[in-house]
Amino acid sequence: MSTPSVREILSNGLWHNNTGLVALLGLCPLLATSSSAINGFGLGMATVLVLLLTNTTISAIRQYVQSEVRIPVYIVVIASAVTAVELLIHALLPELHKVLGIFIPLIVTNCCVLGRAEAFASKQRPAIAALDGLATGLGFTLVLTTLGGLRELIGHGTLFANANIMFGEAGRALTLHVLEDYRGFLLAILPPGAFIGLGLLIAGKNLLDARARQRGAAVPVVQATHCAPSALPTP
Template identity: 65%
Template sequence: MNTTPSYRTIAGDGLWSNNLGLVQLLGLCPLLAVSGTAINGLGLGLATLLVLLGANLCVSLIRHWIRPEIRIPVFVLIIASFVTAVELLMSAYFHQLFLILGIFIPLIVTNCGILGRAEAFASKQPPLPAAADALAVGGGFLLVLVVLGGLRELLAQGTLFSQAHLMFGDWGRGLSVTLLEDYRGYLLAALPPGAFIGLGLLLALKNLIDQRRAAVAKAAPALTTQQANTP
């Protein structure tokens, strides 16, 4: 019998402990390819989150009627249906951003992380935990895309959210921030090697934080015992 984890555990796993981009290292092709700017990362991240949310909910709702031997083709069909819907919506309402993201929108279908959550979690849990898992996993992936895109944009152009109007319309032009005036740019950050280097730095930072947290957690019981033994 499957037990439902707490929402705190689901959020912690999706956003940090089992992050799709920094721990599972899935979906790296679009993550590295379109993370040239923060807005590109935000656009693809939101598209992935919406697909994941819809797929998890749908799989959870019909989990009792799916025969085990055909579950994977059914999951792929469900994911492809939501990807098509998101692709059409982006083409209609965010057409310029849709053109920039290009083939990486339909390639969400092949993201192993989405299929993995449908198989490992949504197919075994009720709708609300499945939706929470989708929001946590999709949100974690979105954060990695935005942070990596913002880092590369800052180093390459000296700006942040320079193409915000592609997603938010004319109002978004006011969101663009120029952090470095008369900045000539760092070409490596805009090129594919810059994406790999940036992701490597994020991985190193996460591992460092995890090591520090583990060291603090290990030292805490010893400190508590020492204080208790102190007269």
Template identity: 50%
Template sequence: MNPSILFSAPYRKIARDGLWDNNVVLTQNLALCPLLAVTGTATNGLGMGLATMVVMVAASAAVSVSRHLIPAEIRIPIFVLLIAALVTLVDIFLNAWMHELHKVLGLFIPLIVTNCVILGRAEAFASKQAVMPSMWDGLMMGAGFTLTMVILGAAREITSQGTLFANASVLLGEGFQFLETIIIHDYKGFLLTALPPGGFIMLGFMVAAKRLLELKFKKKTQAPLANLNDSILEGGEL
């Protein structure tokens, strides 16, 4: 595969959809259960996001490869079985190699099977596209989800504990020790943001911030067009 193809217009659109325009959480408002339950820290959010992203990429590839072999009448049950098999592999890997993280994420790893985003992308995109675009779509959707998980987890962790990526070396391995940071020393903590209701409130602020940024960008792009139209009208009057 030519790496330059990733910079082509279709691949750029897929990336923008996954990371921003059609973000799993901030736009589609999906996968809120693991989002609110797991993102007590940025480390947990990163681990859960990466696990979900791996499943999304692998599921998209598997569905795309087998799209011509699967009868349309039973495609959804087969997609679910493929996703369940991949989640089982990820669950076994985490339990074997990242046991502490596996204990923290707990039941939410097997529940990736029920994440409607993965099945939705398999049905709406991977089942109709070639392998590389499908994998790229899974990667970008997963990256957008992971980024949102990490940002929300970081905001909740800083406001509740005054730290950032606490226990990263314990949960993810010694290679992640550089991420561990104390933001506020001797911080007493704010309990609400450590609980799911506080996470829900902070998620609302994130969604509102995204909408405001989109409105601001839209106004900036429309302003030159409005000025151009005014200039054309003025020129016609002259």
């Protein structure tokens, strides 16, 4: 497998092959924990740490793992990384651990983690595998935080409420009351609101991609139009 460029890895992880918007992996935690921006950001950062640990470890041991047992080995590595991250969050951010609950250990079942281990980390050197894990995790975090912020804004009229569960007392100053005296919109914070919000995000990405393709296709046409007169014979 050829080594992709740093730009290609970042663009694929953050946008072109985004886990939540293109591959549509990890939808269970994505939809369940994105009731607020902070909840989504917290789970996203936990996923980033897991992807970094698993991709780097699997890349480092890839030459010593027989192909017949690679999947069980990958699952053991992923489970170990998730356990370490969960214990770290429990020790340093107990309030966040309470909010996210079972969805932290369920990162083990997130298909994007095993998918990147099998499709990428097992074929690349550790530094490149770590970068891929970082890009994939940040792309997932971006979707989680954006969807959570959208649902929180429409549902409660705030952004980054309860940031203190991640950033301590200083995080209380991060809360933005965008809509004052807002009575809320219950649908946005219920499970159907998560599906609707994710659908809007996917539609928005597809629209941006379509416009980018149209602009890219229009450039050669414009250049050809400008060059056409020079091809005419000079009188």
